[in-house]
Amino acid sequence: MDNKEKLENQDVPQQETVETEEKIDVVKGIEMLETALIESEKKLETVTKELEDTKNTFQRTLAEYDNYRKRTTKEKADNYNAGKMDAVKGILQMLDTLEMALAAPCSDENYKKGIELTYTTAMNSLKALGVEQIDALNQPFDPNFHNAVMQQETEGVEPNTVVNVFQKGYKMGDKIIRAATVVVSC
Numbered sequence: 001m002d003n004k005e006k007l008e009n010q011d012v013p014q015q016e017t018v019e020t021e022e023k024i025d026v027v028k029g030i031e032m033l034e035t036a037l038i039e040s041e042k043k044l045e046t047v048t049k050e051l052e053d054t055k056n057t058f059q060r061t062l063a064e065y066d067n068y069r070k071r072t073t074k075e076k077a078d079n080y081n082a083g084k085m086d087a088v089k090g091i092l093q094m095l096d097t098l099e100m101a102l103a104a105p106c107s108d109e110n111y112k113k114g115i116e117l118t119y120t121t122a123m124n125s126l127k128a129l130g131v132e133q134i135d136a137l138n139q140p141f142d143p144n145f146h147n148a149v150m151q152q153e154t155e156g157v158e159p160n161t162v163v164n165v166f167q168k169g170y171k172m173g174d175k176i177i178r179a180a181t182v183v184v185s186c
């Protein structure tokens with residue numbers, strides 16, 4: 001064997017060792033990639049869960065804000081209507097006085113016209129606010145709208161019918177400001 005052949009034979013085991021080391025390096029690289037992939041999947045899972053939690057928190061906060069906005073809008077409207085009703089109750093006392101003045105005998109026609117004009121103006125203002133007079137006379141008695149203070153036998157009238165109104169009743173929308181004070185047939 002000459003030297004050349006000896007050298008070539010020596011390279012073969014060395015070459016096999018290099019190839020084996022390269023295979024080991026590739027396997028180690030694959031294992032490292034698999035480990036990195038597993039860690040990345042865990043991180044992705046954690047981030048996805050955090051994102052879902054954040055999304056849920058955001059949606060709850062948005063819903064709470066929407067409920068708060070609706071509630072405060074309703075409270076504001078209720079407070080406005082309550083204040084309006086209180087003001088109207090005060091005006092109703094004035095209307096009662098004007099009605100008594102209209103019913104009283106008076107010889108001065110200009111004075112009487114002035115009272116009528118004042119009464120008409122006040123009634124128109126109440127209508128503009130959405131206040132309506134409750135129809136009572138000759139209507140069936142309804143405890144939701146009428147306050148009966150007396151019962152009276154009246155011929156030709158069905159029982160539980162309003163036969164006289166002592167004080168007019170008023171409502172605003174579906175809310176009663178003041179029930180009509182009435183006399184009911186029996």
